Amino acid sequence: MKRLLTIDDDGHFFGLIITAIAAPMGFACEHVRTFEAFKALLADDVAVIMVDLMMPGVDGIEVLRYLAEQQCRAGILLFSGADGRTLVVAEEMARELRLRVLGRLSKLLVRDDLEEFLRQEDDVAMPALKLAAAAPIITAEALRNAIAEKQFVAYYQPQIDIQSGRASGVESLVRWQHPQYGLVYPDDFIATAESCGIIDQLTWMVVDQVFHDAQHFATRGWVPTLSINVSAFSLCDLKLPDRIMASAEATGIAPERIIVEITESGMVQKVAPVLDILARLRLRGINLSIDDFGTGFSMMHQLKRIPANEIKIDKEFIGAMTHEHSAEVIVRKTIEIGHELRMKVVAEGVETPEQFQLLKKLNCDVAQGYLFARPMPANALLAWQDEATAVGLVA
Ligand code: C2E
Ligand code: CA
Numbered sequence: 472m473k474r475l476l477t478i479d480d481d482g483h484f485f486g487l488i489i490t491a492i493a494a495p496m497g498f499a500c501e502h503v504r505t506f507e508a509f510k511a512l513l514a515d516d517v518a519v520i521m522v523d524l525m526m527p528g529v530d531g532i533e534v535l536r537y538l539a540e541q542q543c544r545a546g547i548l549l550f551s552g553a554d555g556r557t558l559v560v561a562e563e564m565a566r567e568l569r570l571r572v573l574g575r576l577s578k579l580l581v582r583d584d585l586e587e588f589l590r591q592e593d594d595v596a597m598p599a600l601k602l603a604a605a606a607p608i609i610t611a612e613a614l615r616n617a618i619a620e621k622q623f624v625a626y627y628q629p630q631i632d633i634q635s636g637r638a639s640g641v642e643s644l645v646r647w648q649h650p651q652y653g654l655v656y657p658d659d660f661i662a663t664a665e666s667c668g669i670i671d672q673l674t675w676m677v678v679d680q681v682f683h684d685a686q687h688f689a690t691r692g693w694v695p696t697l698s699i700n701v702s703a704f705s706l707c708d709l710k711l712p713d714r715i716m717a718s719a720e721a722t723g724i725a726p727e728r729i730i731v732e733i734t735e736s737g738m739v740q741k742v743a744p745v746l747d748i749l750a751r752l753r754l755r756g757i758n759l760s761i762d763d764f765g766t767g768f769s770m771m772h773q774l775k776r777i778p779a780n781e782i783k784i785d786k787e788f789i790g791a792m793t794h795e796h797s798a799e800v801i802v803r804k805t806i807e808i809g810h811e812l813r814m815k816v817v818a819e820g821v822e823t824p825e826q827f828q829l830l831k832k833l834n835c836d837v838a839q840g841y842l843f844a845r846p847m848p849a850n851a852l853l854a855w856q857d858e859a860t861a862v863g864l865v866a
């Protein structure tokens with residue numbers, strides 16, 4: 472199978488679109504958000520590479536330079552949410568670097584063009600790519616193996632109830648404890664897990680582990696709410712509500728403690744079954760949270776349709792709100808809207824006391840971020856709680 476590798480820092484939504492178009496054309500699609508992960512996956516069997524030109528941290532031009540150094544012969548598609556001018560300049564540059572450019576795409580008008588470009592790619596023979604030492608670690612096979620070997624670990628980040636100052640909840644954030652490469656972060660493997668069809672297994676592993684760890688927390692007298700990130704793909708699984716309930720019952724977790732976090736982009740997918748599943752989760756008493764609020768499409772529309780009872784304001788806005796007026800307005804108004812709709816409002820990515828004070832003033836309900844703790848394994852979390860209480864960081 473021909474591999475199609477995309478590097479794009481944006482949410483999973485664009486990756487899902489690409490997969491929807493390219494998979495039926497015989498491409499195995501992989502999507503990474505960081506340059507490191509991209510390098511790790513690059514190999515001579517990659518037929519097509521899609522590069523986002525506008526990424527914070529690493530720019531697309533740097534990626535093109537790297538590909539030229541590697542004498543990469545894959546067909547390259549450039550895309551960007553930004554203006555067409557940047558794309559034209561980048562394409563000129565890529566050609567000068569002697570890369571094989573298939574074309575450029577606007578993120579908004581992707582479908583027809585992408586099909587057309589990939590069709591051209593059908594009969595092109597693939598000259599070998601000379602790669603340095605980079606080992607491809609994030610393949611479907613490696614992920615399957617990691618599941619079998621139980622290498623995925625749930626890390627937890629505490630959530631602080633702003634009024635009481637108590638650690639009232641935890642969000643689970645999955646990590647891959649790789650035997651050779653150490654800790655691998657979800658941004659580098661979730662999209663691949665989704666496109667190669669093992670995301671459901673991963674979701675179940677995380678759910679089971681979180682409930683299991685929660686039993687352990689309870690023996691210490693702590694019963695936090697349990698937030699779990701669920702992929703858009705798993706939200707199409709009609710068995711999801713019952714499986715969560717069965718797992719919760721087996722471990723004695725009340726459904727009211729469970730918060731399923733869904734991203735807005737996830738809700739745009741296959742809308743009908745997703746809405747059905749979300750409704751069933753709510754009927755069983757499980758809470759629903761709209762994650763990364765503010766970064767997706769038509770969020771007001773989603774708010775109206777989705778039976779969610781929590782909003783998580785994306786860290787992008789929290790990080791900017793103490794020095795950018797527009798970010799502060801967005802945070803303030805989101806809190807107001809959430810409360811009017813009887814939703815709990817959570818701020819993620821709280822890093823400074825100034826941000827925390829402002830959130831308190833704005834009546835935000837829950838805060839989560841490096842100011843309190845980084846995500847950590849279950850045992851470390853219990854130790855953190857003791858210490859944080861002792862020094863008065865939390866009540
Ligand atoms: P997210 O749900 O938006 O999670 C928040 C991310 O921000 C996490 O990155 C977290 O470690 C990071 N973070 C927390 N506090 C701060 C802060 O104060 N400052 C900054 N700059 N960052 C902070 P992480 O753990 O790398 O997870 C990335 C994304 O991967 C998550 O974004 C979530 O969408 C996804 N993810 C994580 N675990 C799972 C999972 O079990 N299943 C699925 N489907 N997706 C998951
Ligand atoms: Ca989340």
Ligand code: CA
Binds near residue numbers: 762763785819
């Ligand atoms: Ca986020």
